[in-house]
Amino acid sequence: MLRVAIFTSEAMPFAKTGGLGDVASALPKALKQGGEVDAALFLPLYEQTDRALLRERLFDNLEVEWAGGRQHVGVWLSEAIGAPAFLIDAPRYFQRNSIYGFRDDHERFAFFCRAALAALKRLGPPPDVVHVNDWPGGFAAAEIHARRVFDPYFAATRTLFSIHNLAYQGGFDPRDLEWLGFAWGEVHNAFLMDGAASSLKAGLMLSDALSTVSRRYAYEMQTPGQGYGLDWVLRMRSERLIGVTNGVDYDVWNPATDPHLAANFSADDLSGKRACKLALLRRFHLPEEPDRPLIAIISRLVAQKGYDLIRDAAGAILETGAFFVALGAGAQVYEDFLQRWRDIAPHRIGIYKGYAGEPLAHQIEAGADMFLMPSLYEPCGLNQMYSMRYGTVPIVRATGGLDDTVENFDRTRGSGNGFKFGEYSARGMLGSIYEALLCYAEPEVWRRVQLNGMREDNSWQAAARKYVELYRAVLRL
Ligand code: ADP
Secondary structure, three states: OEEEEEEOOOEOOOEEEOHHHHHHHHHHHHHHHHOOOOEEEEEEEOOOOOOOOOOEEEEEEEEEEEEEEEEEEEEEEOOOOOOEEEEOOOHHHHHHHHHOOOOOOOHHHHHHHHHOOOOOOOOHHOOEEEEEHHHHHHHHHHHHHHHHOOOOOHHOOEEEEEEEOOOOOOOOOOOOOHOOOOHHHHHHHHHEEEEEEEEEHHHHHHEEEEEOOOHHHHHHHOOOOOOOOOHHHHHHHHHHEEEOOOOOOOOOOOOOOOOOOOOOOOOOOOOHHHHHHHHHHHOOOOOOOOOOOOEEEEEEHHHHOHHHHHHOHHHHHHHOOOOOEEEEEEHHHHHHHHHHHHHHHHOEEEEEEOOOHHHHHHHHHHHOEEEEEOOOOOOOOOOHHHHOOOEEEEEEOOOOHHHOOOOEEEEOOOOOOOEEEEOOOHHHHHHHHHHHHHHHHHHHHHHHHHHHHHHOEEEEHHHHHHHHHHHHHHOOO
């Protein structure tokens, strides 16, 4: 059986800010179910992590070489996700009021990586593959690359680096490379980027193989427009780069069994969806008019998610007469826009500013008719797939994973599971919204789009099989 250690900075239900949190726990679980891989997850123990999820404190005093001296950390075991999860307890770095956003983030995750590698050694024989995710994992890839030469424990271990978002690069002052232990030879150079140090770049350069979360994004990230200064690295390593579209954990995202909903429903009987919509309207203090279309969005409030288009189109969206419900946390400018929009039209617009956790996200997916994702770029995107399963029709821009997973509805053939536009503009987005609203006005047509989406199979099983192939391929390198 293949042994794979997955390093992540977030994973449900321990800590989550976005899609990585969903993926990092669904993948090891699916791998375990597939029976070919013994997968274990490693992540920091955050202040935000619910202690009830922990089973036992395996090590009290794991020694970690750090900054020329030694630090000691605890390691906890949890069995909350269907595969073992090991949580690194280093209060100095992780007992803080948020998961990211500190000046010493590079130090925090470099430390996490080093501690996780130390934990691996204490736990037993080396893993075949260490699978790291996004910039926080770059430090582990660099360290294994370097250690392999002199440390027999890591001699045969291969690394896979998964890119969930290329825009977050883990930049820091290159002078810190010295005391972090990366200031020599090719490892040092791998970190350097435009006068700064980047753990993302180091991971891309020094990992044995690379993957990202959709085929389309694998291609897009190699272009100057979407490469965030790293497209040349990705072109250089394109033979080692593959796109594997994320799956959906249908144990968690299933309208037939979802415990958070006012009523359950399925493709065979959609009647419960109406009760979910009414509950959602009440939740946002909107008039109880269940026949009026309801468009929703759940996303981090950042430019990537297309909020500029929504702002530009705000008046036109109101004129359609549809309800609009937005859940999001992030940039102040977008929070202010949402607040103003809601103040102008409290009978049409419902907002929740902040990170709401799982129940509300599920209730919105179930209660909405349409789900808007006008992203500037989108590595994979999960909400469009959640939406489809909940009979909520996605309206997306044709980029990254959105382009791969959403097929534009064709009225004459009755094919397609959503509405898709190409041009990144308010006009482009409104074109698709109008088209969706026209279809919504014809219940038979609408039912067709909904069912096409609900019957889509985006389960993790297929994606997990691709990862198994990838792990085997990286071992042959
Ligand atoms: P990204 O990883 O870029 O944030 P994804 O679509 O891949 O985008 O994943 C976003 C995940 O985070 C989804 O599960 C979504 O429901 C959740 N999410 C985003 N913002 C919030 C929020 N404010 N409250 C609750 N859940 C949120």
